[in-house]
Every structure is written in structure tokens, then in C-alpha cells.
Amino acid sequence: HMRKSKPVLVAAGLIWMMIGGYYVMNDIPKLTEHAFRHNLLEFSELMLFLLVAMTYINAMEERRLFDALRVWMVRRGFNFRTLFWLSGFLAFVISPIADNLTTALLMCAVVMKVGQGDKEFINLSCINIVVAANAGGAFSPFGDITTLMVWQAGIVHFAEFFSLFFPALANYLVPAVIMSLFVKNKKPAASDEVVELKRGARRIMVLFLITIATAVSCHSLLHLPPVL
Structure with missing residues (x-):
């Protein structure tokens, strides 16, 4: 296998x-150099932004925030249909901040733990999560x-995304409503598991939100790269 x-x-x-x-043969090598540097700068800014964002996500996972979410969902006594909607809704809400791929992976991991071997529920919930995260x-x-x-790149402004x-909500709800009809209305096995957040978990979450707000403000108000 090759990456x-x-x-x-x-x-x-x-x-x-x-x-x-080609451009050297046409005696305009500077044009290629300028284009390459421009593209390299854009991708470097993108990589730095993603590096920071994924570091925060991994830190929150390591501090057991997502484990705490899983245990909370189980201990609340929700049935599978409620868990189906709750996991999809959380994926829809989290993905605008944490990116759709990361959200889908984390929420699917939560659902697999909650479902405890119920393949039908896990399959439907994971499909629902992927759709919700992308939407x-x-x-x-x-x-x-x-x-x-x-x-x-400044092609679309921050407010225009909304x-x-x-x-996006319609794209999530329509398939979710259809799939929910096939989710059994039973409860998962009870669990007495207790998850304690590691030190600094809440502070990391707050800092992550502040970082996102700072990136948006710098880009929208100061016209600086969001990597700041």
C-alpha cells in the first residue's frame, strides 16, 4: 500500500x-517563480492552520472529552432512536468547528462504543453521522x-457561508428522517463506567474556541492570514 x-x-x-x-523556453521564467511562490504560500498557510486545529482536537481527545461525551450519552438512558438523532445533531454542530472528517471519525467511534455490537444501529448511525458532518x-x-x-483565499467571506x-440542514434532515424509521426503539445496555476529564480539558476546549475566534477576526477585520 502506498500513501x-x-x-x-x-x-x-x-x-x-x-x-x-515551458516558460524558460519562452524567456519568462519569473512568471513561473511568482506562481510557485504564491501557491506555496497558500498551502503553507493552510497547513499551519490545520496543524493547530488538529493539535487541539487530538489534545481534547487525549484529555478524554470525547470519552466523557460517550459515557454521558449512555448514562442518560437514551434509546437507540434518540442516540441516533443526538449523535447526528452533534456531528452537524461540531463539524463546522472541528472539520467534517475529524467529527465523523470521533462521533462514529462514540456510536460504536454506545451501540455495543448492534450492527444495524451502528451502520445507520455512522451513515447519519457522515451525512451530518458533511452537511x-x-x-x-x-x-x-x-x-x-x-x-x-478571500473568495468567500466568513459571513457568506451562513x-x-x-x-445544509435540509441535506442532513431528509436522509436522517428516512433512516430513523429503521432504527429500533430499544435501549443499549446500562453502563456504570465513569470518565474523569484529565487536567486542563476544559481549558483546552476554551482555548480552541478562542483560537477559532481569533483566526476569524484577524482574517475578516485585519485582513491578515487566518494562521495568526
């Missing part, structure tokens, strides 16, 4: 070499790599 990043990097390098060779990520610049790129909220 797809490797052939992509090789192909990108070869493409830039061909472009550079929720569409109306936020942080919800997906593509929305982040267009926001970072015009997609109702279409």
Missing part, C-alpha cells in the same frame, strides 16, 4: 518542472478543506 500523498507530491513536482521548462461542514470555513481554502445553513 496517496507520495504520488501526488511527485506528480506536482513533475508538473511544475514542465511548466517551468454541517458546508456552511463553515472550518468544516472542510475546500471551504477553508476558498475562505483563506447562507448555506438551511440547505
